[in-house]
Structure formats: structure tokens, C-alpha cells
Amino acid sequence: MVRESKPKDFGLPDLENAAGPVRMRVAPNPSGPLHIGHSRMAILNDEYVKRYGGACISRFEDTDPARIDPSAYDSIPVDLEWLGVKIHETIIQSDRFDLYYEVAKKLLNMGKAYVCTCRPDDWRELKAKKMPCPHREEPVESQATRWDRMFDGTYAQEEASLVVKTDLSHPNPAIRDFVGLRIDETPHPRTGTRFRVYPLMNMAVAVDDHELGLTHVLRGKDHLNNTYRQQYIYSYLGWKEPVYVHYGRVSMEEVQLSTSKMSAGIAEGLYTGWDDPQLGTLASLRRRGIKPQAIRRYWIETGIKEVDIAFSWQTLNAFNKELVDDTAARYFFVDDPVRMLLKASSPLTAHAPVHPAHPERGVRRLLVPVGSAVFLSGSDVPREGIRIRLKDLCNAVYRDGTLHFEGNDLSVLKDGIRIVHWVPEKSAEAEVRMADGSVRKGLAEIGLKSAKGEVVQLERFGFVRVEETSPLIRCVYTHR
RNA sequence: GCUCCCGUAGUGUAGUCCGGCCAAUCAUUCCAGCCUUUCGAGCUGGAUACCCGGGUUCGAAUCCCGGCGGGAGCACCA
Numbered sequence A: 001m002v003r004e005s006k007p008k009d010f011g012l013p014d015l016e017n018a019a020g021p022v023r024m025r026v027a028p029n030p031s032g033p034l035h036i037g038h039s040r041m042a043i044l045n046d047e048y049v050k051r052y053g054g055a056c057i058s059r060f061e062d063t064d065p066a067r068i069d070p071s072a073y074d075s076i077p078v079d080l081e082w083l084g085v086k087i088h089e090t091i092i093q094s095d096r097f098d099l100y101y102e103v104a105k106k107l108l109n110m111g112k113a114y115v116c117t118c119r120p121d122d123w124r125e126l127k128a129k130k131m132p133c134p135h136r137e138e139p140v141e142s143q144a145t146r147w148d149r150m151f152d153g154t155y156a157q158e159e160a161s162l163v164v165k166t167d168l169s170h171p172n173p174a175i176r177d178f179v180g181l182r183i184d185e186t187p188h189p190r191t192g193t194r195f196r197v198y199p200l201m202n203m204a205v206a207v208d209d210h211e212l213g214l215t216h217v218l219r220g221k222d223h224l225n226n227t228y229r230q231q232y233i234y235s236y237l238g239w240k241e242p243v244y245v246h247y248g249r250v251s252m253e254e255v256q257l258s259t260s261k262m263s264a265g266i267a268e269g270l271y272t273g274w275d276d277p278q279l280g281t282l283a284s285l286r287r288r289g290i291k292p293q294a295i296r297r298y299w300i301e302t303g304i305k306e307v308d309i310a311f312s313w314q315t316l317n318a319f320n321k322e323l324v325d326d327t328a329a330r331y332f333f334v335d336d337p338v339r340m341l342l343k344a345s346s347p348l349t350a351h352a353p354v355h356p357a358h359p360e361r362g363v364r365r366l367l368v369p370v371g372s373a374v375f376l377s378g379s380d381v382p383r384e385g386i387r388i389r390l391k392d393l394c395n396a397v398y399r400d401g402t403l404h405f406e407g408n409d410l411s412v413l414k415d416g417i418r419i420v421h422w423v424p425e426k427s428a429e430a431e432v433r434m435a436d437g438s439v440r441k442g443l444a445e446i447g448l449k450s451a452k453g454e455v456v457q458l459e460r461f462g463f464v465r466v467e468e469t470s471p472l473i474r475c476v477y478t479h480r
Numbered sequence B: 001g002c003u004c005c006c007g008u009a010g011u012g013u014a015g016u017c018c019g020g021c022c023a024a025u026c027a028u029u030c031c032a033g034c035c036u037u038u039c040g041a042g043c044u045g046g047a048u049a050c051c052c053g054g055g056u057u058c059g060a061a062u063c064c065c066g067g068c069g070g071g072a073g074c075a076c077c078a
Helices: A036-052 A072-083 A097-109 A120-128 A140-152 A201-211 A221-237 A259-268 A282-288 A292-302 A313-324 A410-415 A446-451
Strands: A022-026 A054-060 A089-092 A113-116 A161-164 A178-183 A197-199 A216-220 A243-247 A333-335 A337-343 A348-353 A363-368 A373-377 A387-390 A394-399 A402-405 A418-420 A428-433 A439-444 A455-458 A462-468 A473-479
Touching (some): A022 A216, A036 A054, A036 A072, A036 A216, A036 A282, A036 A292, A054 A072, A072 A282, A072 A292, A097 A113, A097 A140, A097 A178, A097 A197, A097 A221, A113 A140, A140 A161, A178 A201, A197 A201, A201 A221, A216 A221, A221 A243, A282 A462, A282 A473, A292 A313, A313 A473, A333 A373, A333 A428, A373 A439, A428 A446
Parallel strands (some): A022 A054, A054 A089, A216 A243, A387 A418, A428 A473
Antiparallel strands (some): A161 A178, A178 A197, A333 A439, A337 A373, A348 A363, A387 A394, A394 A402, A455 A462, A462 A473
16 A cells, blocks of 8 residues: 655645646736735745745736726735735736737637627527527638627627637536627726727636646636636647646625625725725735734635635634734723722832733833822722722722722732723723724723834733824724 | 535544544634633643445445535626
8 A cells, every 4th residue: 555644734735746846826806905815815826836936926817997996906916915925927917918819819710719799698598508609600701800890899899709619518508608808898997998809807817827837726616617618728729737726615704805895885984994994805904913924824724625614713813813912012901991089098000011921021100199090991890899909000999989909919819809900090092993893992001102003912802903192092903 | 407516523624535553633612720910821631523324345534326415607707
């Protein structure tokens, strides 16, 4: 028995036929910003290119002029860079139309494609019955004439298209003849009205994957039938196919990923922008303090199986916490603050560690003068006569709406006394924007103002990223 | 309806090709205990799974057959 033991301490399985350097690609269509789903494709490609050497090509698939958000040309590279995805070359499909035309013409001349001027519905209907449309078998010369007419304006939108022949009797209706190029008069954000004939995905992708010399193509399994279609083009032209790998669908709850719904929500004011914490965009995750390394680890551990999976925020958050816990400074933030006199005979000073595991990082000094008050979270206000521990400050008993100093003996902790966080009377206004869109308002210790841009831990509340410190402190919730 | 793909714990994942070291791995999660001046971290222990039914075999998560379940596609979007 010959059994190669494959050590699996490294998450991803090896790629088939990957002896030397590979050429792979990330191919987003610039219809909106990248979201967590896109990051899987980008990271998997990046991981393999890093493992085998070679190149990762970024390709903008902007062949549908009606579905382009021009800002995506700029935001996508930013997102990829943030993810740590190394891009070696970048191409834009709208720069390459001549190439697609050339290949289309070649297929036409070979009799592997035809210009169809049927009404789309009629053509589809015939296809469903495994029947050719009248234009399918017309001679090459007449195909060429009508091909030229697609460009000169004789035909309007939907009046003609170039169809790639496959096998009309194919049992899978999704594989039978598919449209390769069509007419669209919508101005393109980059090329304006220079072109009116646009390649469709299968045409453009097949040509580019070949031209770029890709060795491996990773894609969602929703593209399985597209792979089969593209293989017809490869075989007609005698091209060598890359290795295709199809991974399963990811279902994601609690977060909006649909470009159209996100943009509608932003317009309605439902979201603060593309980086609203309720959205699944990479901009949102970045804003919330999720580290790209956590996202990378998540997708590596998920792998590239063809099974459909449910995305787990819990797991991603756990990975992220592992990354930020050691560096995050600790602060007190009191949510829903309740003011409460603290009766003590002498002034008190708290020496709260910046990080409990790193005493060398120092302490936060919080002063409570005689006769002043502290703030507690509404949910922490004790019942009458109950003793609590104000963390890093003192013990106190709650009586008649007031806290009474009860010394600083830490042995009370053994009795299971409740430890609560608090802030002094002189504190800063702060708010935390939560992942569900709500905003928690409260008070934070003044020192939090110096943490702008950092991911910190608000003790007993959770990790947050501090995004503004003036006029008030504004944070975005990361996770617990 | 047609075509294709896939079914290991709550969620992912290893093992499936080449049957035995798998009374099933790892991570996350949950529970308990320890520790700790955070509901954070750490440590220890525990919990939960091979979709079902047949068959082949000394032996099946792994091979065969049949069910069942889930997903994708059947666009002049990608």
C-alpha cells in the first residue's frame, strides 16, 4: 500500500499540478466595494501564490457598463492591500475589447460561433427544445456581414448577439449555446460610448485566463457551469486549460452583502456609509477593528471544499481577539451612567493597569476627591446594603443612594464580591456604535482620548476601535 | 422540470482516492474547576459528529447499491 501521509498542520491542501510557480488571479467586478465574501477568493489565491511562487493578477471585470461603480476601481486595490494580498499585475477588461473581438471573429470563421438576430426569448425557447435557431448554420460569409453590422449600428440592443456554439443536445440546459458578446448602448464609465459591443463574462474570462497564462483558477461553485462553457472555447482554440477549483457557497447572517441593498440603505440614511458596522464590507470590518490576519486565518481554516458553509462571526471574532488582546490598552467606559456620591474621609486614587498581563506598560491614575461622585453603569447599581468592589479603587457598600467607602481589603474578593468598573466625576463623553446599528452612550475615563485610531478594551464591555476623540469620543464595537 | 455538485459534533475542519494504528483530528463554541481586582486573558478537565438503509468484507467514515437531505445552474449579470 502506497500512502503518502500529508501533514495537515498547514491549513490548505496542495494544488493539483503545481510543481513550479503558479499564475492565478483575483477578478472582482467593480460594482461596489469588496466584502468579506470576496476576501475568501483573494486570500486563497494569495496563499497559493505565496506557497508556490509565481504571480497573482488582479483583473477588473467591467464588461457590463450598466453595473459599474466607478469608485470601485479605487477602493478594490485599497481593500486588497489591506488584506495583505500581493498583486503582481493589474489589468482592466475594458482595455482589452479588441482582443475579445479578435477571438470572437476567429470562432465565427471556424464555424464555432454565430451571430443570432432572433428575439432573445425565441432563441431561448428553441434552445430549451434542443433546436437550432435559423442563424446557427448560416454560412460564414453571412455571419461575418452580420458581425460587422453589430458594430456599425445597424442592430440595436438585443437585436443581435454573438453566440458560441456548444452542443445543443447537451442534457444540461445550462451548457447549450451561450451568448459571447452583445450590444449595449449604455455609456461605460471608462470608455464612454467608444464601444457598443461588449463581451460577456464567459467570453472575456476564457480569453483572459488563457492570455494571462493562468495555471489555476479558484472560483465559487456557482461558476461550475461557466467553467464548462469556457472549456468549449478552450477546446475550439486548442488552448491548454488551467486547473479549476470550485469552492462552496458561504451563507452569512446578520450582515448585508448585497451591493444594491447596501447602496440603497446608505442613500436612505440607514447606514453611515460603505463602512457602516452593519455591513459586511471590508471597509466596515476595518473600521470595527477586525485585523486582516484574522480574516486570513479564518479562510485558511475554512479551506476550499465544495461544501456550502455557514460563516461564523464567533470564530472570526475569536481569531481577532487573539490578535488584539495582547496589545489593547484597558480603559473604563460606563454605559448608561448613573451618578453616585462616594463617601470617603480622604481622597482616593486608582492605579489601574494599562494591561493586566503587562505591568511595564504602566497604570491609569484616576482621582476621586473627597465629596465627589463616581458613575456606574445602570445595570451595575447594587441593591440596598450590598457591597461591591470598584475595580482598582476600593470597596464600598451601597446605602440610601450613596456609596460608602469600606476600605481596600482585597480579601473580600474571596467572598465573591461583585467587581464593577466605574469612572470619576470628571470624565469624557463617549459613545460606542454597535454592530446592529445602535449607539451606546456613556462616559469614559479621560485617558481614552489619547487612544485615537487604536483598538482598546473597555473593561467588562468589550473591544472597540476608537475612531474619534473630539468633540466626544466615538468608538466602534469590535467584539467582546 | 432538466443538469451538476455536496452530506464528519452548534460552526468550520482532518481522515474518504489507496478499507484496519479512527471507540474518529484540530480550531471555535458550550459546561465545570483553577487562577485572576474585567463579563478579557491563561491553565485543566469535560460535552457534542461519520445523513439513513442495505450489500461486499475477518474488518467500512472510507468500496457498491438504494433512499433522504442540502446547494448551485438552466440570464444578451459576474
